[in-house]
Amino acid sequence: MASSSSSYVNGNRNCHGDNPQVKRAKWVVPSSRMAKNTHNPIRQIVDNMKIEPNPEKKMIALSIGDPTVFGNLEPPREIEEAVIDCIHTRKYNGYAPSIGYESARAAIAKYYTCPEAPLEAKDVIFGSGCSGALDLCISVLANPGQNILVPRPGFSLYKTLAESIGVEIRHYNLLPERGWEIDLDHLQSLVNEDTAAIVVNNPSNPCGSVFTKEHIQDILQVAERLRMPIVADEIYADMVFSGHSFHFMASLTTEVPILSCGGIAKRYIVPGWRLGWVLINDRHGAFEAEVRTGLQRLSQRILGPNTLIQAAMPRILEDTPQSFYEEIMAHVQVRRADTLLAFFSSSSYARIPHVAIALLNLQSDQLEKKVN
Secondary structure: OOOOOOOEEEEEEOOOOOOEEEEEOOOOOOOOHHHHHOOOHHHHHHHOOOOOOOOOOOOOOOOOOOOOOOOOOOOOHHHHHHHHHHHHHOOOOOOOOOOOOHHHHHHHHHHHOEOOEOOOHHHEEEEOHHHHHHHHHHHHHOOOOOEEEEEEOOOOHHHHHHHHOOOEEEEEEEEHHHOOEEOHHHHHHOOOOOEEEEEEEOOOOOOOOOOOHHHHHHHHHHHHHHOOOEEEEOOOOOOOOOOOOOOOHHHHOOOOOEEEEEEOOOOOOOHHHOOEEEEEEOOOOOOOOOHHHHHHHHHOOOOOOOHHHHHHHHHHHHHOOHHHHHHHHHHHHHHHHHHHHHHHHOHHHHHOOHHHHHHHOOOOHHHHHHHO
16 A cells, blocks of 8 residues: 555556556646756746836837837738738638648749759748747757757857757857857867757847858858758848848858748748748758658648738738838838947947947948948
């Protein structure tokens, strides 16, 4: 007989077999190891923040990278109309294929294909935002006990996604004195037999830097020599300030297999619409045997993002006027100049660490005009 102090006591035998039923002495329901290992520091703060602003002081809102919060940035009316029209057709209220509607995936492939990195619909997998796309990539490439390389400073979600499934994070350094380029010597020193992939974020969050073509080629040479696939977080690909040029990593290599992650959250000012994608760039079939199938299987866990947004995707890409993109970037660039000028004009500027100064030193034409 079990003692009264035991957490379990034997009960009656199960009518479906000889194993006795087990009864807990009290309600204690543990969470899974995955839940215990999941920690998103940004959402932990924001989702649990309950602070009343001081009515005597003006609040300085640092925000969390959501362009919709203050209402000064709005999506183009054309994409709203595209979604509304999809609702009215009543054709998109059911389940879509787990990887996404083929018409939407074909539209993405057509928009982003280029001779150097050709894409077809089969090369596009939809996820719940770019975060969902990153989750698919990390989950399909790395097993528990393996490691992936991620930038420092970098987006905290990489660590959240990896550690939740038992994958180790190894941080390679970015160099502020070189415009936040990757320290490639440091990166290579972190690689071992358990390294599954390199995560490269360009344009950078949080640094705001954009890699030159030459630096990307250097990164690719390292990956090719190590035979290491790359997960390219390129969510800000279409949002580069004047005077800088962005290059998709896949367009600069014919050798390195790359999973490129993007989405509509930033460029179209609709992070809540939750549509992101993985672009499979694989010239030599390195992903063919297992990774393509693995991405499809992982996508079947939740059956993809919102069907209405998927259905509207071809029109979102076709109908959005070029003037919208230009106006958004002009607005953001001017606001950035105003913010930097405020730092330069503040008496507290002298107390900013050198690393922060290096970041702030990425000045725009507007800032130079204001200072002059």
